[in-house]
Amino acid sequence: MTADLDELRRLRRARSRMDRAYAEPLDVPSLAAGAFMSPAHFSRRFRAAYGETPYAYLMTRRIERAQALFRSTGLSVTEVCLAVGATSLGSFSSRFTELVGMTPSQYRAADHDALAGVWSCHAMVVTRPVRAGSEKRGATGQS
Structure with missing residues (x-):
């Protein structure tokens, strides 16, 4: 359970980064690295949490x-x-x-x-x- 909450916090931080830095060149690998996940896992978990892909x-x-x-x-x-x-x-x-x-x-x-x-x-x-x-x-x- 704690791991799930930690993962959601990391996903929320990545989403907040996109909200703040939308004008910067952002890509899934760098966002995933910031969330300590592989790009594929990050994309799957982001979509599961927010209903759309990071892109x-x-x-x-x-x-x-x-x-x-x-x-x-x-x-x-x-x-x-x-x-x-x-x-x-x-x-x-x-x-x-x-x-x-x-x-x-x-x-x-x-x-x-x-x-x-x-x-x-x-x-x-x-x-x-x-x-x-x-x-x-x-x-x-x-x-």
């Missing part, structure tokens, strides 16, 4: 941050892509479109006034990227 979690964080930058700045799609740590504009655009349901350019051009007076912690519930066409997650972030 999917990191990309969702990056897309969330990109949405916030599109809503609050005049940065170009390329500038936002680089600011959130994505290294390929094509991969970033594909993943953004998959999660949000529109291209980064369409999202950037869209009217976001409906969220103007909403606290960012509440706006995140509404704007959290979820694979386009799938059911929206609840307020707890669970699938």
Whole structure:
């Protein structure tokens, strides 16, 4: 039982690292090393604990941050892509479109006034990227 709690703490630390350092080049082997696990074991345990792979979690964080930058700045799609740590504009655009349901350019051009007076912690519930066409997650972030 103690080993399970210790493993969950290490997974939570890795997830927190992704939350804080999303713009840095992060990969599964380095995250796994920080959690004292092999990359394969880390990926399996992360998915079991959080319902998605470490890569999917990191990309969702990056897309969330990109949405916030599109809503609050005049940065170009390329500038936002680089600011959130994505290294390929094509991969970033594909993943953004998959999660949000529109291209980064369409999202950037869209009217976001409906969220103007909403606290960012509440706006995140509404704007959290979820694979386009799938059911929206609840307020707890669970699938």
